[in-house]
Amino acid sequence: MKVAKSARLDKDIEDQLKKILEDFKLLEEVETDNIEPSFQPFEIKNILREDAVEESLSQEDALKNAEQKQDKFFKGPRAV
């Protein structure tokens, strides 16, 4: 239930998830003590670009797909 809350979902299928996570524990039998994790398939160099203003979406385009909007702004639920 805590997981569903944290994922902002109404679904809770605890038993099913438990079974799947139990199955994933198969990995525990693999010896990984001196193994580094691979967050990507191979090392990718970080490429940076100049921090300069470039052309971006117009306000009109940015709002095009929003159904909930008001006075050229997105409308959302109350934050505070």
Place this chain on the structure above:
Amino acid sequence: MKKIINEAKELNKKYNFFVTINEKAIKGIPIAVKDNICTKGILTTAGSKILHNYYPVFNATVIEKLKGCSVIGKTTMDEFGFGTFSINSAYGIPKNPHDLTRSCGGSSGGSAGYIAASKYSKFAIGQSTGGSITCPAAFCGVVGLTPTYGLVSRYGLIDFANSLDKIGVLAKTVDDASSCLKMIAGYDQKDSTSVDVKLKTKTTKNLKIGIPKEYFEHTDKKIVEKIFKLLDDSGIKYQEVSLPHTKYAVSAYYIIALCEASTNLAKFCGLRYGLSSNPEGKGFNEYFTEIRSKGFGEEAKRRILLGTYARMAGYRDQYYLKAMKVRTLIIKDFKKAFKKVDILVAPSMPTIAPKFTEIKKLTPLQHYAYDILTVAPNLAGIPQLSVPIGTMDKMPIGLQLLSDHFREDYILSFGKEVERWKK
């Protein structure tokens, strides 16, 4: 172009390959595109209800690169790519053109089925996270090309798992797949994981072939027999190799893919685009929960929950980090094998395309187990080519060819040879 659109409409009535058919396409080479790739002004849903009204204001880089092509339609798929049979779709299920009672495979099911059934189109765009090109290519009897991770820009792709996603091609022939890849490959500044490497599609090298024994242990015996008969009839030499961590690939893959997916999908919350409702008078969490509960399908919810759990404090090391370490061992298995041989040859899928009635009976874990032959190559980000090698019980079978990173030339050259084999 008109006759191509008409054909697409006719096929769609029978097989449900498309979420959208673009009648405004008027000239150029027709191209069908998986519905998780952004197309300017054309509905892009990623198979999800949560994007039922999303019309991108920009094109994905691959669409920009497909010069001289017109997008004729967006193809049906599992929601966000979550599935092996294209049954987890909010827009109907694509049906296999060889047998309407069977699946096209997934998650690029619509693209593969369409290429198998169309008289006119030679290639379509698909995308793979854990086998979503190889699987439907094998089940539908077409060629499926998954390039090396980073070779094709992911800009404008609605991500499933960033460290695994690759855009690729479903095609009639290896040559068709190769010419489409030539168009879409290339470095892109807009994708930070894009790699600046020149694509190679041909080699004259005498290629050494390896047979990963573990891949045959998990496959229908009749398929295994057929593959060995073809290999022996062709007269090529091959040697057995071992990829010892294969049995851990499904667990490692699902943990990694779902952790990444659950963070990627956090952006769908009823703001800016997609499904929404009047947020007035509602709290933040209340509103997001309402939209996400309404907009995501069953499998998407299951995967978000699993991914969220595996990333939670206290479990992160046990699941997420452990899976990333096992991934390292899986990559090492491949690297070791590629010191001995140039290409690995294995079945694409463990069975022929299952019937929808059979799929219904599968538990989530049995469903995930179907990916046993495709997840490891995807974790390693190596190029993969699935080539049709005839039929069993009237349904197509695929042979998958694997090579080291950026060695597309090996699998494409050998793939053409496989096409010439008598089947």
